[in-house]
Amino acid sequence: MTTTTDALNPAHPIDHGHGADHGHGGHDAHDHHHAPAGWRRWVYATNHKDIGTMYLWFAFSMFLLGGTFALGIRAELFSPGMQFWQPEFFNQLTTLHGVIMVFGAIMPAFTGLMNWMIPLMIGAPDMAFARMNNWSFWLLPPAAMLLIISLFVPGGGPGAGWTFYPPLSVQLGAGMDFGIFAIHLMGLSSIMGSINIVTTILNMRAPGMTLLKMPMFAWTSLVTAYLLIAVAPVLAGAVTMLLTDRHFGTHFFNAAGGGDPILFQHVFWFFGHPEVYIMALPAFGVVSQILPTFSRKPLFGYVSMVYAVCAIAILSFMVWGHHMFAVGFPATAQLFYMFMTMLIAVPTGVKVFNWISTMWQGSMTFETPMLFAIGFLCLFTIGGMSGLVLSLAPVDIQLHGTYYVVAHFHYVLVAGALFSLFGATYYWLPKWTGNMYSERMGKLHFWWSMIAFNITFFPMHFLGLAGMPRRIPDYALQFTTFNEVASVGAFLFGFAQILFLYNVIHTIRGGVGPSPQRPWDGATTLEWDVACPAPHHTWTEPPSLALVREGLIAQGLEESTHVEELK
C-alpha cells in the first residue's frame, strides 16, 4: 500500500501547479468583485468558506460559554453542601450547559466544517444554495442571545435539563419560553443547513466521483444531514407542544387533562437518540480522513464503513427507549429496546476495527491531528463500552439518572465529537490559513486535554456506580473525594482550551511559517489539490477526471490502468 502512495507522490508537484492554477489564475480578479470588505463580507456572506469560518468561530465562542457554565457546575460540586449558587440557578447552569454545548457548539462546529470542506473535497464551487446558507448561519446568534437573555428574566433561565421533561418544563417561568424559541431557531438553522449539504453532495460532485467513491467525511455528512432532516422537525414539534401546554391550554403532557408526561419523553428521544449520532457521525468522518493520511494507507474497508454508517443511522431510530428504561415499560418493550441497542454496537465495532486495521502496518507518524484521532479512538471506545453496559435494561434501572450516564456521554461527546473537531482543526488549519501551526504547542494541547479529560470524567463512572445522582447541587459526604478530583480535572481541561485558542490565533498570524499546498504527504483527497491558503473561490471549473482518478487510486478506490502506471 505504501508503495502505491510513494509511487504517486512524484506526480504531486505536477498537480500542485494545476491546483494553484485553479486557485489563482483568473479567479483572483473574481474575488475582488464578489467579496465586499469589512462587516458586509460577513453579514452578506454567501461564500462557503466565509460562512464556514463564521460557523467555526461561533461554535468556539459557544464552547467557551458552555464551558464556563460547566466550570460553574464543577465549582459548586467541588465540596458537599451549598457554596456558590442557589439550587434553581444550579439547574439553569446544567440546562444551559447542555443546550449550548449540543446545539451551540458541537453541531454548528460540524456544520462549519462541512461548509468549509465538502465543496473542496467533492470538487464543487460552493454550496448549492448560497443565500440560504447565509440564513442558516445568521439564525444562530439570535438563538444564542435568547438563551443568554433567558438568565435575566424573572424566574431565570430554563432549568428543566437539556431534555426539557414536563411537568417541570410546563411549570417553569418565562425563561423556558426563551429556551423553546431558541430551540426553534436552531432547529430551523439545522434543517436549512442540512438541505444544503444533501443537495450539494448529491448533485455537485466532480466527474468520476460516484457516491461510493466520495471521501468518508462527505459520506458521514450526507447521512448526518439526512438524520437531521428527519428528526429536527420532531424536536420542533415536541417543544411546540410544550409551548401550547404552557400557554394555550392544551393537554399533550398534562395528566390532569388526559395527557401524559411520558409521551414527551417518547417524542423527545425519538429525536434525541438520532441526535447523539448527529454529533457522532461527522466525528467518524473526520477520523476516517485523518487516520489514513497519517498511516499512509487507504482507509481499510471503505465500503463496509459506508454500510456501517447507514446501519447506525437506521438503527438509531429504533432504540430511543433505552433512555426510558426506568419509566415502567412492559418487559417486552424493555427487551426490544435492549436488543436493538446492543445491535448498534455491531456496526460501531466494525468501524473501530476498520480504523485499527487502517493503522495496522502503516507508516504512522504522530502529528497533532493524528494524536487527536487516536485519542478519539481509545476514548470513544470506552464510551461505547459504558453505553453497552447501560443498554442492559436491568443494569440501567440501577444506573439511570446517575453520574455513570454523565461519564458515558462525555466519553462519546467530548472525547468523541470534540476531540475529532480539534483533530480536524489542526488537520485543515494549514489549508484554511496558509500557515503551519506549532507542532509543539499542538502536542501540548493534546496531552493536556487528554489527561485533564480523564481526570474529570473517569471518576464519574465510580460516582455513578456508587449511586450519586446527576443534576444535583449537593451530595452525600462519601462522594467528596471523587468530586474534588473531577472538579480539578475540569478546570485543567478548561485552561487547555485557552491554549487551543492561542494556537489557532498564532497560526492565523503566521504560525511557524507558510504551509506547503500539501502539508501531509499521505493526504490524497481533493482539498489538497487547491492552493494554500485556499483562495476565496475554488473549483469554479470542476477538477479534471484525471485529477479525481489520481486521488481515488491513492485512496484505493480505483485500480490504476496500465497507461497510468506507465506515466
Place this chain on the structure above:
Amino acid sequence: MTSLALQRQQGNRRTARRLLLAVLAMLGFSFAMVPFYNVFCRVMGIQQDRTAVADAPVAGWQQQVLFDSNVAAGVPMQIRALDARREGHAGGLMKARFELRNLADTPLGVRAVPSYAPLSAVRYVEKVQCFCFDAIHLAPREVREVTVVLVFKSDLPATLGPITLSYTVFGLDGGKQQTTATAQSIAKAAT
C-alpha cells in the same frame, strides 16, 4: 449563466423541494405520535389508570378522603377546604377545592406542602394535578380558589379506612417577606 449551470440549478431545486417535503412530513409525524401513542397504549393494555381517568366512573370500594389545611406560623393568609370530606372509588377520580385568602396588603408568595395519613395511602392515591405543584403568587387581599385532582389506583384496598390529605402553606422566601408583611398588618391593626 451557462446551460449546464442552469440545469444544475434546476436539479438542486428539485432535490431541495423533496427534502422540504420530508421535513414537513416529519413535523406532521411528531404530532401524529400523540394519537398513535394513545391508541398504542390502549391496544397494549398499558397504563390502564390513564384511560380509566379519561372515562371516569368505575365501580369499586367507596373511599373516604378528608381534607385538612393549615398555615405555617407567620404567614398572613387563610386556607379553607371547600370540600372537607369527599368519597371516591378505586380506579376513579376525585377533585377537591380550596380557598386561599391573602390577608396582607402586600403581594404574597406561598407554596403548599401535602402530607397523607395514614402514610400507606401514598401508594394508592396519586395527585395528577395539584395547586401544591406550583409556587402561588397572591395579589394583596386576593382570594383564589385552587384545586387538587386525585386518582385512586385500582388495587386500592378496602381496609385502608378514611384517608386524610393535609396541606400546610409556607411562605416562599424563607418567611422573610411574610414577617415584614405580618408586621405591617399588625401595625395597621394597631392604628
